[in-house]
Amino acid sequence: MxxxxxxxxxxxxxxxxxxxxxxxxxxxxxxxxxxxxxxxxxxxxxxxxxxxxxxxxxxxxxxxxxxxxxxxxxxxxxxxxxxxxxxxxxxxxxxxxxxxxxxxxxxxxxxxxxxxxxxxxxxAFGIYRPHLNLNLSLAQMQPRAGRIAVISQSRMLLRSIIDWAEDVNLGLSAAVSLGEVTDVDLPELVEYLATDPRTDSIALYLDKLTSGRELISALRAASSVKPVIVLRAGRSDAELSGSDAVLDAALRRAGAIRVNYFVELFAAIKAMSYARRPRGGKIAMLANGRASAQLVQDAIPAESSMLMATLTQGTVKCLSEIFGVSTLVDNPVIPYVPLTPDALIEGLRCLIADSQVDAVMVILAPDEFCDMPKVVEALAAFAPGASKPIVTCLLGEAKMRPLRRLLDQTGMPAFRTPETALSAVLSLTSYHYNQQLLQQTRYVHSGQRPAELEQARAILEAAGREGGDQLSREQCIALLECFHPDVHWERDEEDEHFSTQDDVPSVMIRVSRDPIFGPWIWFGEGGHLVRFSASDRGVDLPPLNLNLAGKLIERSRVWRQELQSYVEPQILRKLQGLLETISEMVSELPAIESVELDPIVLGYRDLHIHEINIRLDVSTPVAIPQKTGFSHMAIYPYPTHLVQSRVFADGSPWVLRPIRPEDADALQDFIRGLSEKSRYMRFVSMMRELTPKMLTRYTYVDYHRELALVATTQIPNPANRGLPQEIIIGLAHYLRNADGVGAEYALVISDEWQKRGLGRSLMDALILAARQQQLSYLEGVVLSSNRPMLHLMTSLGFINEEDAEDPSMRRVWLPLNLEEQG
Missing domain, CATH: 3.40.50.720 (NAD(P)-binding Rossmann-like Domain)
Incomplete structure (x- = not known):
């Protein structure tokens, strides 16, 4: 290896x-x-x-x-x-x-x-590797070994984090600050720690940003397998490159957790060290005082992914029986009787069993009428084994500090103030929300009209020959029409119905370009005097699909404050579709500098666009982005250009395409359906299915750095009246090696679809893509007894060598000579 x-x-x-x-x-x-x-x-x-x-x-x-x-x-x-x-x-x-x-x-x-x-x-501050007892720094302290890695662009901040971790009994797997880096960069450090078996989560402090694509690529790869927490200073510093709101959007799409303050970083690190993480954002609170629970509720940001859970009637009844009829059980749950260890644990069991609850926050203040040490001891014994996260806040200092330490020692996050406890819960719910965004891809569905890309590029080329950077209204409309938007075009002077009624709602969509992260999209209130607010979360990066567009609308200030109460579902769907269309346009046309659709009037059945402005970057040629690796964007889109409809020699149709996150179930079925011999030939083990981590690794692919291709076909589905069902019949993928210049490939074909040329087709496509990503070589290991695979590889030009460490294996590798591509 x-x-x-x-x-x-x-x-x-x-x-x-x-x-x-x-x-x-x-x-x-x-x-x-x-x-x-x-x-x-x-x-x-x-x-x-x-x-x-x-x-x-x-x-x-x-x-x-x-x-x-x-x-x-x-x-x-x-x-x-x-x-x-x-x-x-x-x-x-x-x-x-x-x-x-x-x-x-x-x-x-x-x-x-x-x-x-x-x-x-x-x-540089240096490097800590506590499990190796390795301290390569000026500091004399040696942090205890744990599962959290810390990367910092400030050595003094890193020293503070290490000191705090020692105080709260939190172990680290690694600690490193970059200093004035000239060779080893931030994305590579994130990438390394993403694959480090000693690290379960990564905390990252940054100030200056340089490479948006490489950073987001590394963060997406890391956060797909372990939590990444990011703190950035200089939110109001104009000298720092890149908009802070755009960084927020980029981190959301990367699946990372953004915290705003130093104290929130500590809270998030503690929360993420907990083994359980919520599967949603609905929270239940249990407190022994109403005021402390109210403080938490008051501090919940309106735009956060955290919601107060609506308890089921069964839970309300259960809690009333446990704590008495005088208990407030409307969430937060406030018992007005002194807590006992048994009552607290029974109440927690009841809340955890509620399907509407994703996590529980317990808030306890000193109470002279109960045995608080016994209560906390019971909590410390119960919480680590609970099926849902339990975050605690023990208010107070002299009596409560030792009890917080007791909880910390069990691996359960305990906090001293409602605000820090809330920060911890927000980090947990943000992680779940952002992971959902991370798993989204945008691709053209069957039945969708493909964009007229050649016509769109011709419009831009014609505008370029005219010498200006601003498209005329006619050119703007013609360009957007190439992507088939579901809108009506209006002129104010011709549309008095919409222009004269103040109560008709309007919105706007704007696209700008960030120097670090490329194009970004803002959805907000319509009107010429509307200015962008850095706190508006109605911001995202392309590419968008309908789901991501819907999340963008729901996060926006105009939706939360005005539109959500009366916009009809069909208009919401059309807004989602328009955002997806705009996203596709700026993804496919790198020369676009900015786009503005304002106002977009929300009619009863349709979207009415009054004004559209598109500006070009005259220094950017009208290029095909697939050939440049979508270098103008921070997130590499789903490689639709690799989707191919093919037929076998007998005329049976099949599709070759890049894998998508939603293929997880189909891929697991594919692996389970392999014969024992095929599974052994591929995995050199008798495993019957992929582990959750393997399934994530194969189906979530950063198309900027690696690739997984599947062959699919349609079969009748007996469970759904015989309607066609897509199944996977072959998989070929490569993952970059640790040297960063080569990749290890793997190939597996369903037993009943072998000997049809499927393996060769998949490998040909994989080799071509590896060359386009400028890899130097592909390599793999094949059992010496797997003669069909060895024959296929050598016929493709792979070199067949002995494996120096295992005589039962062969190393096959292919040098990718870029000069031979012409």
Whole structure:
């Protein structure tokens, strides 16, 4: 198995440390590294340090070198290391302030490029790997081992997080700050920790943003398998690149959790360390005081994904029997009798059993009429095994702090204020909401009219020849009509009915371009004087499907404050369709700089557009985005261009297409339907079905970095009156290797559909796509006894080699010579 290149930083097999200050690693070298570590502590005197350096020779082949010296010594250290450069270099800040930091950056960058060395720094905090007892930083503290990784663009903030984690008994799997990164970037760190088996969730602090596509791609891949929590400073700093509202939208679509304040970051980290996560946003509260519950309710943001659950009549009756008829059971649940351990647990069981409840918040204040330690002990014993999340808030300090620690030690999140407890619950519900957005794809359904793309590009080319960046009204309408919108075009002077009635609602759709994340879409109130508010969540990134468009409308301020009470369902569906159409247009036409449809008047049956304006970026050529990898967008759309209708030799139809998240059930049925021999040949095991993580990994694909293709056909479905049902009959996919330049492929064909050329068709399409993504090679491992697969691979040009580690396997690989593509 190939080793990820960042493993040299996070799991070094050998180490060299050169420092003129005392580092923890000098006295705490991990046991597994003691025989493979060079330590060179240097004296404070620069002349003596130079003399010692001149007599030192670095051992060749070291994975990682750590340097922490004053700037005047750096050149001498690098000169000695040049004889045997390490694979990676971590540059910590020296104790003496660097008076020429740019010179230091230039020196270290040039040296690392000359010697092909990965660089983390300068001025990096360093790296913690607690499970390895590895502390490569200036700090002397060693956090306890856990399952949360922290990445920070601020080393001082990272130190604060580590200190806080120690106080609340929270373990970390890794901690790293980037410093002034010149080689190792943020997306690659996220990607590495996404595959780290020691990490269950990732906390990320960022300020400056550079690569929108790479960052969102890495976050989408990571958050599909583990929670990612993001805090960003500088929301009001105009010097920082990229709109904060657009970053919000990008993180939602990436499945990540955005928090706004430092205290919320801590709350989210604690919440995500909990094993249970809700399957929805409906919350029940149980409190021993009305005021504390009201404080939480008052703080729930109107636009949040969290809702107060409506308890069923059975639950109301159950709670009344447990706590007495005087109990308030309308959610929040407020018992007016002193709590007992048994009553609390029975009440929680009742709430958890309610189908309308996704999570429970317990809010307890000190009460002299109950034995609070016994109550909390019962809660600590019950909550970790509950089938739904339970988040607690224990108000108070002197008496309640030890009880919070008791809950923390059981792995159950406990908070000291209603506000922090609410932040924790909001992070849990946001995670569920954003995961639903993450799983959405947009593709053309059968029966939909495909867009007239050639005609649309011809309109833009004609406008470009005219020399302006603003399309005329006629050109705007003609361009949008190429995508078949379900709208009516109006002119104000010709449509007095809509232009003169103030009570007729109107909305607008605007598209702008962000320097980091590309085109973004805003749905809001119609009218020429309407200005964008950074707090409006009616913002999203293309591509949109109908579901995503509906979520966008529901999040918008105009929907929540005005439209939701009276807009008819058919008009809502048409608004969703129009947003999907606009999204498709800006996805397929990279030259579009901005779009404005305002006002869009909501009629009884139709949408009436009065004005449309489209502006072009004259510096962007009219290009086919598939050929440029949709480089103008942060999210790579579903590759519709790879969908192909085909027939077998006997005339039977089948479809080759990229996989979609909603294929999960069909893929599981496909795997279950394989013979034991086929499953063994593919997975080298007798597994009968895919694990949930494997199912997610195969069906959720970041099309920017990898690909999974399925072959499907239609069969009669007896359970649905014999109507056609799509089934999967073949799967081919590749996942990028740890080296980032190659990929490992896999191919499996349903038993009854073998020997029809299906495997060759899938592999031909996979190889072509790998070349288009500029991969250097494809490789796979095949059982030596699987002669049909080996024959297919060699006929496709793959090289068949022995597997050095396992003689029962063969390694087959194909170099992808990009020059041969013409």
């Amino acid at each position: 190939l080793r990820h290149r960042l493993a040299a930083f996070f799991e070094p097999r050998s180490l060299c440390v050169v420092a003129d200050t005392e580092l923890a690693v000098f006295t705490q070298v991990p046991a597994y590294l003691r025989s493979a570590t060079d330590l060179l502590p240097l004296p404070d005197d620069p002349a003596l340090a130079q003399q010692q350096l001149s007599q030192w020779t670095m051992t060749p082949g070291r994975d990682l070198a750590v340097i922490c010296v004053r700037s005047g010594l750096l050149a001498a250290v690098l000169q000695q290391m040049a004889v045997a450069p390490p694979r990676a270099l971590l540059l910590l800040p020296g104790q003496v302030v660097d008076q020429a930091p740019q010179d230091t950056r230039d020196l270290i960058q040039a040296w690392c490029q000359e010697h092909s060395v990965m660089l983390l720094g300068p001025r």
